[in-house]
Amino acid sequence: MASKLTTSNRAGWGFAIPGFGLIMLFIVIPFFFAFYLSLTNQRLISPNPTEFVGLSNYDRLLSISVLTLEPERDDAGAVIREDDGAIAYPRVRTLTRNNPDYPQYQGMREWFRWHWGENAKVVVAKDVVFWKSLRNTLMFVIVVAPVQAGIALGLALLVNQKLRGINVYRAIYFMPVVVSIVVVSLLFRFIYDGNDGLLNNVLSFLTFGLFEGRDWLGDPNTALGSIKAMSIWQGVGFHMVIWLSGLQTISPTLYEASSIEGASKWQTFRYVTWPGLRNTAVLILIVITMQAFALFAQVDIMTRGGPLDSTTTVVFQAIERGYGKQDISGASTISVILFLLVLTISLTQRYLTREK
């Protein structure tokens, strides 16, 4: 390069400082600011001075524990059963509210329970909603990242064929990507509607009336799944295009060689195409994971976290607390936890897919 021999500090800094400065000011500083705020009790507007509170925000969000409940017994020592035959247990509340014997459970609420012999194991947490949001977000990432990457690869292979008019199909598959996720969310709220929704009618038509309609977003069992399906529908074209650019870097001579060797379609994919897509695969997985962790607009517009917190997400919680309740420090703590999660998972993905 021309500048290798000459140093030009003035011009160099002068040209770089506007862009670099803005990135420092609006990305890097807020990023570190989040770490600092998570150790305070900062609110958006408050008459009281901000105080340093150590790790108590993290404690309040993350404290979780497992209780073992033994069945209630009558005087003879026999297990008491409810009218329906289920074993009766003491109430969780008796342990978590002002019980001097168990100060460590103070203020915790039940998240879920399972049975272990006669006993019941109860998971209790200080902030059950946050734990639910964490679970929902992870479930979203675990399903959406591989499924979306897989479908995108399938589509990329389809539109990579040499066929007349293939560009038209490619353009159509990509189309939802340019439509705002907000628009898509609102449109699908109508499509998923329980009464007059398009999806119920289409499914009933395809099954000759066998399918009975359901309220997709109103049912805790289907709400998050519906959001997943829609998100994949909207975003898959984006990753199809990235796969496609990866496919096009594979040299045609490799394909010729494998066809001369008489390789089957699967063998060609397994030994020529897939190894050529390594880097693309790593990139796509990381990009989808980052996007999936950031799930917000869909939830905000379609369900507001409901029903029964079945669709609430980490980012939704951060915004609801930081903006809705003006609890900046609580929201910053959530942001830090989210970032550490994203970072850990990206690094793990990178490690697992590294060149051996």
Added chain:
Amino acid sequence: MAVIDANNRGLRLATRYVVLTLIAVIFIFPLLFMVMSSFKPDLQLLRDTSSLRAFLPVGDISLDNYYDAFRRAPIGLFVFNSVLVTGVTVLLSLFFCSLAAFSFVYLNWKGRDLALTIIIATLIIPFETIAIPLLLFVSKLPWIGLEGVEIGWLDSYHVQIIPWIADGLTVFLFVQYFKDLPSELIEASRVEGASWWQIYRKVVMPLAGPVIATAAILKFLVMYNQYLWPLIVVQQEAYRPVLVGLQYFFQLSITWGEIMAYLTIITVPVLAFYLVLQRAFIASIASTGVKG
């Protein structure tokens, strides 16, 4: 034999097209449904979802939903706000980021590598993780306005523009592109006594057409589709962009016809833009995949 072969090939080709078309239907029909619904009165709209009429412009077709939508919300203002914020941000972003990238690639200065490393590292920070600290930060920043110095950037155009001008990806795209330009061009201009600014303006930028298109399209998509940030920094209607303006349609009873009309107004310009520049759009997304 030959006849069967030809038939077979024809059949296989037909199957391919059928598969491609069925998939295309999945992607197109929801959008088609949106546009068609926007022309129908609510009662018919709900009735039509039970048949293929949902995707056809049939029955009582009119622009009534559009009139009503415009009467319900200041859509013109919202569209203007979005276009203004998007346009200004895209232009400033192209300028600032290309200038910084130019400096990173062609100039030699102290701290250059560290600065570039920091910029690349920001690529792994999702915006959602800094939104809330950034909200607090901008609410305390001073701004010199017509009425002197004010504290706090909330409720303004600049709060929607300035934080979004520079980003790691845009700088990175320009850096990648500049690296591949022949360095003889720059050396020759230096020998002729051109200043760095002249080289940037007269030599490098005129050659940067493809990367400018890529960066502009990506930034355009991000900015026009902004939702979370304006949702939390803009309360006043005067500065509200289109997607946040949608909230108008959730008040009281939900009228799907009007909502579909509004969604169509927001989406059709972008779709038209996309269909015209389809190749450039797809190429710009593809080029983000070159890193890795």
